[in-house]
Amino acid sequence: MKRVFKRIYLALILIFLYVPILVLIVQSFNAGKSRAKWEGFSFHWYQELVSNASIMNALWVTVSVAIIATIVATILGTLAAIGIYSMKKRPQAVMMTITNLPNTMPDIVTGVSLMLLYIFAKVERGYFTMVLAHITFDVPYVVLSVLPKLKQMNTHIYEAALDLGATPAYALTHVIIPECKQGIVTGALLAFTLSLDDFTISYFTTSPLVQNLSTLIYSATKLGISPVYYALSSLMFVVLLVLLLIVNHRTGDNKG
């Protein structure tokens, strides 16, 4: 009885989360442009999507920025986590405060402050500045997901590797990094998701000439949004879902 109630509650929350997504997917197949009226099933918007250069360009910007930012942030963040882990107590505490700082800063402040930095340094805003901004908000998340894995590790594992003849570099690549692999993967996934979904920070750190999907959609809302965007977003959603299923299938029963 209790368990049924729990399941129903969780199901309701999930329905709440997924209803808008279903609405978007359904609407992307609507032949007409109206949000309210169903005018028949059609791939019209998907066809239009491919021929729309500005959308395809924004898609490219979004995905490439997310990938670059994820890679750089993962490397930087993993190195940082290992470094912070090996620090003494007091510098470690200082580093943790700095790492938590962006988490306590609202997106809009991060975006605005980075915009001021670029203006101050006389760097023209565009693709490159957006990548830098994305790396900046991604890195702390990588640090925060790798660090707990390092702390869980048996403290003597690194020493055991050295003891068995491994050089520090070998011990790092063959023992420490595999040990916190799960944390690195989680961090990278989180970074990628955040980067893909970001609007506010991108909005302040790019120019109108270089748009990612979020900023493009934002400027489109002022004119009334076309279902082309629904088609695009639905497509991306499905692709990511399939990718997730494949990765999950490959790694077997990987615990979250």
Next chain:
Amino acid sequence: MMEKEHLIDLKHISKEYDGVTVLDDISLYIRKKEFVTLLGPSGCGKTTTLRIIGGFETPTSGEVLFEGKDIVSLPPYKRRVNTVFQKYALFPHLNVYDNIAFGLKLKKMSKAEIQKRVDYMLDLVNLAGYGKRRVDALSGGQQQRVAIARSLVNEPEVLLLDEPLGALDLKLRKDMQLELKSMQQRLGITFLYVTHDQEEALTMSDTIVVMRDGHILQIGDPKHIYDEPANAFVADFIGESNILRGEMIHDELVSFAGREFPCVDFGFGEHVPVDVVIRPEDIMLVGEDVGQLVGTVQSVLFKGVHYEMMIDCGTFTFKVHSTTMEPQGSKVGLNVVPFNIHIMKPMKEAGK
């Protein structure tokens, strides 16, 4: 069996962490094929000593000689010693086979050779057929064996073991003690063993080093340390003891518990305070009228082989081990032969 030459020499080793002295001027040598145990309560510096030999700590001052050459600046991966860590430190992302093969792969050995050696080690530690298992699916005792195999497969000159049996239950610990000892004798490898368990040390070692507060209190073979403890602390730590304050009247005569006793010690001077140590099993229970001391039995505990009785003699309550039992409340006489009275210089209250 043991050879005379020194394999490892520690010379005047001191170690400080942030101004706290952990090791204070330790000197010690280890011979080839010897089983040496560092014994002491936690915080005595035994693990630090081990880590200095393993290369994980650098001493603040002093020399570590390996076959006569100073190895202080040599990193761990270049030392011909291997460590069995406390709680084993097995690599969780590798299976049993790959854990044991870790060191061999680093030596760029051929696959066939690695296979041969790992299989031999698995046999040696009674884990044949376990190669494909995940290490976290093994029991504590099995993990222990993998850790030992992982170190031994590299054929180290010295195997350092840091409380390797600490996490095992009593029965398993006793079995592993015998197994480790026989392994050491068969393979002819030098063992440096760290423990706080005096019984373990007495069972396994050729030489015991008793440590406390960063100092070495006594070095000797188990029998010597048990029979001739250097001071009251060693006596108390190794086996059970009655430790009393006493006064050396002159050579071969000591006073304690309100009486004078003949003894065999000399050279302390006249009328000097001393510590007197008497093992519980060295006190004989006799009739009330013929005892050197007379006391009342306060409590009796059955300990399997013997009874442990606490006997109140007014100034001191003695712990006595005897195969015969005296009922609680009864009056008994106590006798000690001169040879079993151990006289030592009194210890300073703090420090040594």
Next chain:
Amino acid sequence: MINNLQLPPWALWAMVLALIVFIAMVVISVRRNHGIKRSLFASPYILWMFIFTLLPCVLIAYYAFTDVNGHFTLDNFSSFWDSNYIMRENLRSVAGDEMAATVARGSVNVDTLVYSLWMALLCTVVSLILGYPAALFMADRKMKLGPTLVVLFIIPMWMNFLLRTIAWMSLLEDNGLINAFLERIGVGKVQLMYNQQAVLLGMVYNFLPFMVFPIYTSLSKMDPKLAEAAQDLGCNDMLTLLKVTMPLSLPGVISGITMVFMPSVTTFFIPRVLGGGNTRMFGDLIESTFKTAGNWNLGSALSLIMMVLILISLSILRKADPNGEGGGIV
């Protein structure tokens, strides 16, 4: 914008180049075993955080306390308190004190801030009420749903955030899906959009996962034996929840509150779409001050006030979680 302090345009590129060189040096020296300290691995990160997090914060403060000409001033803060401040001062210089006195205080900025805080508070409370049971049920070991549900909570974020909000428009608007449904069952049309409830709904929808994750993490880290011990000592299910489970999940609750409250105060897209301009929030104000009005100095002052407010409320919250074990959403 005139600044005395100016960096040449290639400065940022040079910094990035320096970073890359540094990482290369670290890699090389580790390979060659020069015994580099591992704590140095963090230095590129430290440098990065310095340039892209600390420096920008300093810049915000710098702009907040200067005028367009780069001179020190407190006018921006006066303008926050009184939105007509500049107008009045201009009038004073042109037409004298008497005319200036006729300009009343404009409280729009302060009102917006108060309103935003109120909305964010509502959103946090609703998210907590909805999210805590969800996290609790997810952490139920017997159901073994936790890891799967975490993924299910993340997946919606792969649909663009703006579109997800726009989708609510399709549901809520006058001839939207919900109203169509209500009309069919004979209830008739209801005004669902462009009001405070719609904005609140949009905010809860977007930020709910950030409440659930940290609570779930702290609950699933909890030793199940503790709950068993409580039951052994005579607590029933309800008492166990109140006396053991809830206090132990407090760090998670605190980081959940942080992660929902903060973005709620500053969101500007949700109120703009679902509130239809009827409700203005502080994020909206900051955005339009920067982008529409182009007043960076006032915008910086508003951001600074926002940051200070958040830092103060965080430090109060942290008092309840002195160990800071709340962690992130991972």
